[in-house]
Amino acid sequence: MKTLFLYDIDGTLLSTGGAGRGALNEAFELLHGVPRAFSKVHFGGRTDHGIVSQAYELAGLQQADGHREALIEAYLPRLQRRLDERRPEVLPGVRALLDATDRVGHNALLTGNMEAGAHRKLRAVELWERFQLGAYGDDSPRRNDLVPVAEERARRAGLEFTQTLVLGDTVHDVACARAGGAIAVAVCTGWSTAEDLRACGPDLLIEDLESGLEGLLALVRERAATG
Ligand SMILES: [Mg+2]
Structure with missing residues (x-):
């Protein structure tokens, strides 16, 4: 699972x-x-x-x-x-969360960045290699199209999964998760306020990836069990 x-x-x-x-x-x-x-x-x-x-x-x-x-x-x-x-700042808890999610699934990207830009940003902080694949801004002008693109790439790469989770910092990430039938987790370290994020009804809202790690893993286990 x-x-x-x-x-x-x-x-x-x-x-x-x-x-x-x-x-x-x-x-x-x-x-x-x-x-x-x-x-x-x-x-x-x-x-x-x-x-x-x-x-x-x-x-x-x-x-x-x-x-x-x-x-x-x-x-x-x-x-x-x-x-x-100026090296980008890696936000709190990122590396520990990637280690944890890697153990229970596959780490991939869903970003509005074009792939070449995403590559440069993540390579600058030695995180590019942590992701097996991605859906990018090059794939569609509409973020809401990107969950199926990532899922299709994952299947073609032979990755098995029973559920998909989108993790992002804006109301657009939550909307894109909903459009793609994925679990939506919103984090308050970016562009949207906690109030705005709460208003769009994510499955889980976390302050940052460090304090939110346990809650996120619990949600994943719960959803996997109830399928
Ligand atoms: Mg963002």
Whole structure:
């Protein structure tokens, strides 16, 4: 009775202190001459695809063929430079939780980051190797599509599981768990307030991954038993 654990990245596993936003601002200015294009874009729980589309809209620019690819090409080395200058902060309890969930299931990613960005962020804190697979912002502009994408990849990789759990820091993570029929666990270390997270009715709300570890494992055992 194994569980497929789908981890969000920003605000859940780590905090990059705005490295993604800074790199996108710089890339956008390089391509279009518009400074701080992402300053008013809301990032939390969104996919990179959706974030980029909104920046074009706010800048009053038409997103043409090839713009997205050019932006990504400019973004990735700028993200890497920021990650090299300031190592992301791994949030409390992450490594112990990954050890624990690895024993009762499979660790995977479900993130709005494009895969290349996710790779760079997690590699910066030696966490990339802890995940067997992922569903990313490249897979769909809508986060709510991503649970089935991750489950299909897990099956194709030969992983067996009887339930799926999504762990994230925003109301969008909870919505995406619901859309995919997964268990929803929300953590208060990121973008949404505890009040907002509670209001969207996750199966479990935890302060951080350290204090929430036992409760999360108990929920997994309980759901596995009641199937
Ligand atoms: Mg997040």
